[in-house]
Structures are given as C-alpha cells and as structure tokens.
Amino acid sequence: MIKIGLLGLGTVGSGVFSILEKHAETIKRKVGTDLKIEKVLVKDKDKQRDLDFDDQILTDDIDEIINNKDIDLLVELIGGENPAYNYIIAALNSGKSVVTANKLVIAKYEQEIMGLAREKGVQINYEGSVAGGIPVIRPLKESFAANKIERLYGILNGTTNYILTKMTNEEREFDEVLAEAQSLGYAERDPHSDISGADAAYKISILSSIAFETSIDLNGVYVEGIEGIELEDIKLAEELGYVIKLLAIAKYHQDGLDVRVHPAFISKEHPLALVNDVYNAIYLHGDAVGDVMSYGQGAGRMPTASAVVADIMQAARDIYYQRPEVDNLDSIYNHDLVNISQVENSFYLRLQVKDKPGVLAQITKIFGENQVSLASVIQKHRLSEIVPIVLVTHQVKEENINKSLTAIKGLDDVISIKNLIRVEEL
Amino acid sequence: MIKIGLLGLGTVGSGVFSILEKHAETIKRKVGTDLKIEKVLVKDKDKQRDLDFDDQILTDDIDEIINNKDIDLLVELIGGENPAYNYIIAALNSGKSVVTANKLVIAKYEQEIMGLAREKGVQINYEGSVAGGIPVIRPLKESFAANKIERLYGILNGTTNYILTKMTNEEREFDEVLAEAQSLGYAERDPHSDISGADAAYKISILSSIAFETSIDLNGVYVEGIEGIELEDIKLAEELGYVIKLLAIAKYHQDGLDVRVHPAFISKEHPLALVNDVYNAIYLHGDAVGDVMSYGQGAGRMPTASAVVADIMQAARDIYYQRPEVDNLDSIYNHDLVNISQVENSFYLRLQVKDKPGVLAQITKIFGENQVSLASVIQKHRLSEIVPIVLVTHQVKEENINKSLTAIKGLDDVISIKNLIRVEEL
Ligand SMILES: NC(=O)c1ccc[n+]([C@@H]2O[C@H](COP(=O)([O-])OP(=O)(O)OC[C@H]3O[C@@H](n4cnc5c(N)ncnc54)[C@H](OP(=O)(O)O)[C@@H]3O)[C@@H](O)[C@H]2O)c1
Ligand SMILES: NC(=O)c1ccc[n+]([C@@H]2O[C@H](COP(=O)([O-])OP(=O)(O)OC[C@H]3O[C@@H](n4cnc5c(N)ncnc54)[C@H](OP(=O)(O)O)[C@@H]3O)[C@@H](O)[C@H]2O)c1
Numbered sequence: 105m106i107k108i109g110l111l112g113l114g115t116v117g118s119g120v121f122s123i124l125e126k127h128a129e130t131i132k133r134k135v136g137t138d139l140k141i142e143k144v145l146v147k148d149k150d151k152q153r154d155l156d157f158d159d160q161i162l163t164d165d166i167d168e169i170i171n172n173k174d175i176d177l178l179v180e181l182i183g184g185e186n187p188a189y190n191y192i193i194a195a196l197n198s199g200k201s202v203v204t205a206n207k208l209v210i211a212k213y214e215q216e217i218m219g220l221a222r223e224k225g226v227q228i229n230y231e232g233s234v235a236g237g238i239p240v241i242r243p244l245k246e247s248f249a250a251n252k253i254e255r256l257y258g259i260l261n262g263t264t265n266y267i268l269t270k271m272t273n274e275e276r277e278f279d280e281v282l283a284e285a286q287s288l289g290y291a292e293r294d295p296h297s298d299i300s301g302a303d304a305a306y307k308i309s310i311l312s313s314i315a316f317e318t319s320i321d322l323n324g325v326y327v328e329g330i331e332g333i334e335l336e337d338i339k340l341a342e343e344l345g346y347v348i349k350l351l352a353i354a355k356y357h358q359d360g361l362d363v364r365v366h367p368a369f370i371s372k373e374h375p376l377a378l379v380n381d382v383y384n385a386i387y388l389h390g391d392a393v394g395d396v397m398s399y400g401q402g403a404g405r406m407p408t409a410s411a412v413v414a415d416i417m418q419a420a421r422d423i424y425y426q427r428p429e430v431d432n433l434d435s436i437y438n439h440d441l442v443n444i445s446q447v448e449n450s451f452y453l454r455l456q457v458k459d460k461p462g463v464l465a466q467i468t469k470i471f472g473e474n475q476v477s478l479a480s481v482i483q484k485h486r487l488s489e490i491v492p493i494v495l496v497t498h499q500v501k502e503e504n505i506n507k508s509l510t511a512i513k514g515l516d517d518v519i520s521i522k523n524l525i526r527v528e529e530l
Numbered sequence: 531m532i533k534i535g536l537l538g539l540g541t542v543g544s545g546v547f548s549i550l551e552k553h554a555e556t557i558k559r560k561v562g563t564d565l566k567i568e569k570v571l572v573k574d575k576d577k578q579r580d581l582d583f584d585d586q587i588l589t590d591d592i593d594e595i596i597n598n599k600d601i602d603l604l605v606e607l608i609g610g611e612n613p614a615y616n617y618i619i620a621a622l623n624s625g626k627s628v629v630t631a632n633k634l635v636i637a638k639y640e641q642e643i644m645g646l647a648r649e650k651g652v653q654i655n656y657e658g659s660v661a662g663g664i665p666v667i668r669p670l671k672e673s674f675a676a677n678k679i680e681r682l683y684g685i686l687n688g689t690t691n692y693i694l695t696k697m698t699n700e701e702r703e704f705d706e707v708l709a710e711a712q713s714l715g716y717a718e719r720d721p722h723s724d725i726s727g728a729d730a731a732y733k734i735s736i737l738s739s740i741a742f743e744t745s746i747d748l749n750g751v752y753v754e755g756i757e758g759i760e761l762e763d764i765k766l767a768e769e770l771g772y773v774i775k776l777l778a779i780a781k782y783h784q785d786g787l788d789v790r791v792h793p794a795f796i797s798k799e800h801p802l803a804l805v806n807d808v809y810n811a812i813y814l815h816g817d818a819v820g821d822v823m824s825y826g827q828g829a830g831r832m833p834t835a836s837a838v839v840a841d842i843m844q845a846a847r848d849i850y851y852q853r854p855e856v857d858n859l860d861s862i863y864n865h866d867l868v869n870i871s872q873v874e875n876s877f878y879l880r881l882q883v884k885d886k887p888g889v890l891a892q893i894t895k896i897f898g899e900n901q902v903s904l905a906s907v908i909q910k911h912r913l914s915e916i917v918p919i920v921l922v923t924h925q926v927k928e929e930n931i932n933k934s935l936t937a938i939k940g941l942d943d944v945i946s947i948k949n950l951i952r953v954e955e956l
Contacts, residue, residue, distance in 0.1 A: 397825045398824045401820045406818040411819075414673050428852075436559070
C-alpha cells in the first residue's frame, strides 16, 4: 500500500479525492497496490464539505504529514506561493515524492525543486500545472524526446479564452463579459492573474524549460494581458481574416529563446483559431514530428484531477516497485531570452486621427523612416472630425515599431493610439 | 551502451537511422548511455541506399541479430505479417525488448506478444503503429489512466483522409483522386489496405484494447471502406451541414464494445471535420478529462520515426538502469463486441427512383413499418425519368434499416440504392 498526504481539498483536491475513491479498484490494479489517502491538510477543519470521509484524516498541521514516515507521496493542491513552496521542499527533503498542480511554484522554483528531487532520488510530477487534463508535460519529456522542438504555441488560460470567445461571438465589450464570467464562476473574483497574462506566463515558462532543456527566468518573459482589447479590435481582426487569442509563445532561435505572452491576431484558418470557450490547446513543431496539436479542457475540477491522479499513479507505481528514478532532463542549456524589442512580427495598429488631408501621409512617412512597410490600410467611414485609421505592417522588429509610435504620437493630428496588437504567422 | 538490431531500412527505418545519428548526443544524455545500431536487417544487401554507414552492419540473416547476445533491443520496421511476427516472437523469447510500428502484427497478436513480453520481463513498445507521430498509445496507458474511457473516434488513415479531402475541396471523383494520390506517393501502389478500411481497423483495434483493457477480436470489428463514396454524396453531405470522413470508432456500452470503421457524416462544426489531407486525429472522451483531441501527421518517414525513437529511448533507458518492467495493463476484461446490426445511428440514404407519383410514399411507408423515422428528405431536380431521392433518418437500429432496404429494393419504381452512410453524432 502507498500512503498519500493530500494538501488541499478545494476544487482540484476534492476531484482527486473522488477519482481515487471511484476508480480505486482499477487504480490498484494498474499501480500494483492500493493507494490510501492517509491525511488531508486543510485550512479550516470545520468547514462543511461535500465528500464522504472519516473526519480523522483532516488536519491543519503540516507536520502530521511531513513527519509521518508512512507517507510516501505528498500531493500539493493548496495553491499559491507560500506555504505551498515550503511544504514541497520539506516533503522532498524528507524523501517523499511530490505531485503538484501549482504552476506558480513550479515556474518560479523549477530548478531548485527538480534538483532536490534528483538529489533525493524521488519523483516530482506536475502535469496538472499546465493545461489541466491535456497531456503536455509528459509528451514533451517522453513522446517528443527524439525531436528538437522549434516552436510552441499555447492557448493556456481558459478564463481569457472564454472572455475573448464571448466578445467575438456575441459582439460584447470586455468589462461586460468579464463581469458575466465572474458571476458564472468562469473567472475568479480576483481575475488579475488570468487577465494580465501572468498565469499563461507561468505555464509557457514551464513548457519552455522542458522543451528547450533550460531554466527560464520568469522576469525575462514578456507578458501582456487582454485588458486593452476592445470589441472594435475584434471586429477589425475578423474583417482582416483573423481572430484574437491570448497566445503563449516559445520559439527557439540561434541567438536565444523568444518566450512571451500577449494577445495576437492569428489566421481564422489556423486550428488554434477554433479553440474556443474555456478550452486550451498546445500546438508545437518538432524537427521530426512536424506540427502536432492537443486540445481539451485546460482547467476545472475533474480534468485537472485526471492529470493529477495519473501523476500520482506513476509515482506510486515507481515507489511500489522500487524503480530507480531516472530523469536526465537537466536544464543543461543556457539560453538567453530574446528581448521583445528584438522580436520580428507584423503589427496591427489602430489610431484615432483628425479628419484632415495629409495625416495618413505623415504617418506613412514616419514608418518609412523606420523601415516599417505596410501590408494594409483601412480608413473607416467618417462620421465626425475624428476618424480611425487601421494599419497592418509587414514583418519588422518591434523596436522599429516603437520608434515609429513615439514619433507618430507627437503628430498634432494624431489624437490617440488605441491599440497595437502583434500578428502571429503560425 | 545499448546495442540495437534494426530490422528494415525503408521509409521508417531510414528515418529512425537518421534521427539516432542527428540527435545522438541529446539522446545519449536523455537515455543515460549511447545507443548503437549494431546490425541492420534488409532484404537486399546490394540495394543503393541514401544513408551513410559501414556496409558491415547490413545483413540479410536474422540469426545474426537474434543470436547476438550483445543486442538488447530489436526494432522491427519491415512490416507485413511474416516474417515480422516470427522475428518479434524470437526476439522476445531471447530476452530482447522490442519496438515496432507494425499495426498488423500488433492488432492480430497483441495478447500473445504482450503476454510473452510480460513473462520475459522485457518491453514491447508500439507507439508508431497508430497515428505516426501523434502520441496516443502512451497517453492512453498513462496520462488517461485515471479515466474510464467512454468513446474514442479516430481519423487514423492518412491516405483515405487525403482522398476524401481532395474529393471535397476539388469536387473530383474517387478514381481520379486515387490515381493522383498514387502518382504523388500519398497512396500505395496497392492501396487496398488503406481504401478498404483494414488499416484503420488494425489501429482502432489496438487503441480499443488499451482503452478498454480487453482483447479485441479483429474479425468482430465491422469494416467498410471509402470505395463507394461518390462526389454526389460529398456534395449532399455539404448541403446537409456535414463532411464525410473515414471514421474509426470505439464506444463502451454496458452490453459490449461497439468497434467499427466506416465512412461517416460528421458535423462540419466538429473539430474532427477540420482534420484534412494526410493529417490524423484522435478524439476521446474520458469520464474525468472530458473531451480531448490530438492532431498531427499520422504517417511518413520522420513523424513515424519520431514515435519509434521515443519508444527506443524509453526501452533503452529502462534496460540501462535495470528498471523492472511494470505493465499491469493486462486484458482483464472480456467485453463482447456489439454486432453492427444492433448499433443505433442516423443514416443518410441516396436512392434512384422512377419519376412517378407515390414512390416516396411507398418508401416512407416501408420505413414506418420498420420504426424508421425520417429527419429530412431531399428530392432533387428532375431532368430525366429517373430521379434521386435523399433521406436522412433519425436514430435507429441498423437492423431496422436493413430490413427496410430489403423491402425498398423490391419496389418496382426503385432503380437502385446508391449509397447508405452512417451519420455519427459526435
Ligand atoms: N481549479 C482549477 O481548475 C485548477 C486547474 C489547474 C491547476 N490548478 C491548481 O491547483 C491548485 C489548487 O487549486 P484549487 O482551485 O483546487 O484551489 P482551492 O479550490 O482554492 O482549494 C485550496 C485548498 O487548499 C486549502 N488550503 C489553502 N491554503 C492552505 C494553507 N495555508 N494551509 C492548509 N490548507 C490550505 C484549502 O483549505 P480549506 O478547504 O479549509 O479552505 C482548500 O481545501 C492551485 O495550485 C491551482 O493553481 C487549479
Ligand atoms: N511508412 C509510413 O509512413 C509508416 C507509418 C506508420 C507505420 N508504418 C509501419 O512501419 C513499418 C515499416 O514501413 P515502411 O514504410 O518503412 O516499409 P518499407 O519502406 O517498405 O521498408 C521495409 C524495409 O524492410 C526490409 N524488409 C522487408 N521485408 C524483409 C524481409 N523479409 N527480410 C528482411 N528485410 C525485409 C526492406 O529491405 P530492402 O530495403 O532491402 O527492400 C526495407 O528496408 C510497417 O509495419 C508499416 O506499417 C509505416
């Protein structure tokens, strides 16, 4: 029998609890032995819970788990940086294997945690931390092991994808859709981490470090959220043949890794354009396998628990059969992160200008001086003295765009720059 | 060092050879030791080959590999039933682990081969046998281990998907597109195994036996190919909101497994409808994970080699670190296969009838007598004395359709039944 210490009995923790119960027999057969949840750590022992269990297993004292020599496996599902990080480190130090779905802790402390697990000869599994039930970490480590991964695109945050989908399909503004998503439980009461792109940045950082066998400095990852996206941008995207998605991107270049999260125009025809609502997807290109995409529910109680229990089963089986841990996926490469100013993209730009002759000419002159060439220009119907201009550039370095925008902002006839969105050629 | 005996240096074999060479250093690091191709079995040693190697490694004598005690791992890529099957059995018997991409041998002899590998404590990996580079076997065994898989749909044959895509997009007939596909190398000179659905049947049989932990009798799998699909059917599908795909299906029912391969109408809106050309996809539903789809290149030199080399690396690592093999995925369940006559579906039916009053009434009367109700009827423009009638039924047992068709064929005014295609509600 393998005894488990479960930290957290919230959304995911309760899902894990019920799968372990519901499929106990199958799991026992596949693992080779019984799995038993020995202790469950919660914050509030007196909270009313929907699950059926012996109250004795609940504790609010982590030491009852860390110091329990019978517990071989710690499953961390409390979330947040601390105390989750401390508990993971303590568990590894006491020779327990660890399963977690905590993207924040893994993204920030991956190297330390992996190093410690290797040193102690125990497992650390974290499939649930990225894209919920969609297998992505294990495939990257194992199924694509014979490939050099060249690029990886993800729709990794369900909340923002839900909001963008609603804005697109129902032609509604951001604030309104966000409020609705919160009331439906699709967005957190404090949605900052989702909306700002931070959540997706943790996830792409985890995936990049595996795909490129390196250690990613989160501070070097460029992150931009979806707060600035207006319905007008979505309609114009549609008109130009695109949809707007919050894209997490990681590309290998000779001179460094290009890792970033931001809203992007992607072609309507691309498979990622069809990933809607709370669904997540990962699209990657390997030198041998070519393009591969996986798609499914990136969050939620049961999909995430599906990944966590698979991780538990793998760890438990290896503990039970005393299979030596072998993880030669050290972060052996020291890739620099490419600064966003050096990245080449096409850009979509929406401006408000005074309705005077010659404004467009002034703008295109500035672009010309900065080696920015234009792919298309839309000048919209004129109802007032202020008119919108929409431009799409050809591929150009971001610093050239920035220089141009500084100059364009200085023009008397330019009222405001409403939005600048990267166009990603997938 | 782990020494490999490679059987076959054709499309996939040569791809495996070049990945092992190109990524030798990374592979060594990930496995923990060098991989060396010690011997390569081919049919014709004198054939001109594009690869760079020492002629000494070529052999046409299998005994040089089976009897070589230094060879720990046999990689079977010659294809076909025999001698491939014999070689795999001989290798397992001599204590070697085996990697293969041979769907025919795995589908036919899975139980015997898995049993022997388990008995001998060696690995048998066959990720490359289904869907080329798309990870599907490993995810089913590991990532979705905590799920009860309820249904699984695959587009598992690239050749037929290419032909159907071309017929759809270019409005061309089957024979013409097949001939072109053959001249382009997308279809074999003898395309029977692809076109007839047999290839897809091997693959869905392999996937079902893993997903449902059972042994599938290939003879019980209903198989229908795409030879009968006419451009007219594709156009009518489009008109009705569907596309036609060769679908491999496996569903769990209380009273047995429903496993079959046939052309099917699927909704244009479903993600599988967008899987075009030689691409493959697997769409599954698990009780915890919900719907998950994977998509990529299902065949070809490098995508398939990507899967085969990943299998090689896993086996080699376990051999090198002497990790005991643990595979508790025995075929413990004895599921019956549901006979196709008992399966419920909607049906699309295209008939040629004489242009006389009352014909449709006669047909609907027969359907009514057999409890078949109609969802839609299209009666096409009348240019001659013979007119087409197109019907789509509601859900009904296949035996009721068959009884109806027997009666309908007997009607004087019915010239012919042009096609009957199942409509799959995914
Ligand atoms: N929810 C998802 O869809 C999802 C998807 C992917 C990954 N994840 C990750 O999974 C983890 C858990 O998320 P969740 O949504 O399940 O969280 P949750 O619903 O908020 O549950 C958190 C659980 O941890 C307990 N807890 C919190 N702080 C604690 C502390 N300091 N000491 C002891 N117990 C504490 C809580 O106890 P009480 O019950 O007493 O309050 C609760 O049972 C997070 O890392 C999250 O990022 C979640
Ligand atoms: N091609 C694909 O895209 C693909 C995709 C998935 C799975 N697969 C599977 O992979 C396997 C190999 O396919 P392939 O396309 O690589 O085949 P292939 O191109 O026809 O190559 C077969 C190789 O095996 C050798 N060979 C054949 N019969 C032999 C015999 N009796 N004794 C010794 N050597 C023999 C041939 O030797 P010579 O070179 O001397 O003729 C040749 O090198 C098959 O099981 C196939 O189903 C293929």
